[in-house]
Amino acid sequence: MSTTGLTLPAENIFTKCRGYVNASDVTDKHERSFILTAFRDIKRDKAVSLLSQPEVETGNFILCSESANNGLALMIRTDNKPFVKVYEIHPNKSNQYCIEGQFPFDRLTDLIEHCSANPIDSAYNRLIPYGEFPTLKEIITEGHFTHVYHGTFKSKEVVVKNLKPESPISTLLRDIQYLKSVNHPVCVRTLEITYQWTSVSSTMIMIIMDPFEGITxxxxxxxxxxxxxxxxxxxxxxxxxxxxxxxxxxxxxxxxxxxxxxxxxxxxxxxxxxxxxxxxxxxxxxxxxxxxxxxxxxxx
Incomplete structure (x- = not known):
């Protein structure tokens, strides 16, 4: 922690110097991160392969460090062949983040959010950090802080408990702690806990479980x-x-x-x-x- 709040370990992608930065430099709030969600420490070809899968929606993107001249590669899934467009992110003379010399911003978060709100390619409407997310079908029930859906995840029928954006963090932590502690054949099995960035101001947290019949x-x-x-x-x-x-x-x-x-x-x-x-x-x-x-x- 710093005197100004939460800090995160970081490496300057241009100078390779390591140190700490304020959380506000990469996130607007401590509990959500637009950039960290999309970053993958993988080869560029692997990122392109992931985004090329037929189930990946238009606008999904990956950031990876394998780029020319020690920059970043921004890869975006589009509707047009070859389906994945690659944009190079490099610093300008003022050390601002730029995409091919355009859209200078001091923070990488601001650059990506600008490209989401103002698409740089007509083949997508908004940017969505790449991830493996469930497909939601009909709603089963709704509580004060959750919606529960039937859905599919990795070709499997599942039940998805979606925590509403206004849910207290204590509700999320209590749910996760309880679901992790239950380990019995007659109990519902938790498969994965994930989150999906849905807009600049909202993150959807999802608890993915085996199907179950709603009983009291x-x-x-x-x-x-x-x-x-x-x-x-x-x-x-x-x-x-x-x-x-x-x-x-x-x-x-x-x-x-x-x-x-x-x-x-x-x-x-x-x-x-x-x-x-x-x-x-x-x-x-x-x-x-x-x-x-x-x-x-x-x-x-």
Whole structure:
């Protein structure tokens, strides 16, 4: 950290000197980066090959350091053959970033954003940092901070949880921490977490998961397909859910259905009761509704 804020390690592409720069030199805000998203430390031919794939949309671009005269190569996917246009970025006499001597800017971010808002080629409308992103289909549900879609990713059917741009960073971190901790065959598997730059002022963060049927926790515990779930696995899942749910919502988690509101019933008291219920013979195991009905009578 510097006295002015967040700094990042960097290398001057023209002089090869290494040091630190303010985050604002490459990003408009600390949590998003237009340039870093697109940069690839790969050979120029490899970048062209990636952008030439038929599924890549027009306007996708890659920045790489393999360029003439120690500059940068800006490669943009277009609709016209050969489909990938290459522009050289070099400094002018004032050490400003320029594309073939035009559009001088002090910051690389400003140059690329200018080329996005004012296309230098008629074959694209705006620039999009290259990446492997899912294709979104119909929406499944919507929450305060998320949309959930059916989609495809790498030729596979998936479910995509898209965090809205206004989502608090705490929501994102809690979601990612929880999804990374869950590792059981009956749980949804997280395939990848990615983000896609959608405009100069917005980044779409996407959590890509295996397909799942939208069921409630009540339906989950009542489903005949989960009767074979071992007690230890159930308790592990219970603990993970308990740690994930914000403190203010802990009581609401178990109080769905017939469970009453009562200051006597603390969330942690559910654990020994759940243990007892789940130790019943699996063939005769009570459903979630039966368990909550029994809990209501116990007044523990």
């Amino acid at each position: 926790l009540k339906e989950f515990f009542s489903c005949a397909g989960f009767y074979s779930l071992k007690l230890n696995d159930l308790l592990k899942m219970y603990t993970e859910v308990r740690n994930y749910v914000p403190p203010g919502n802990l009581r609401k988690f178990i109080q769905s259905g017939n469970y009453p509101n009562s200051s006597k019933k603390e969330f942690t008291n559910i654990l020994p009761v759940l243990k007892f219920c789940w130790q019943i013979c699996p063939k005769e195991r009570q459903t979630f509704a039966q368990i909550t009905k029994w809990l209501r009578k116990e007044e523990f």
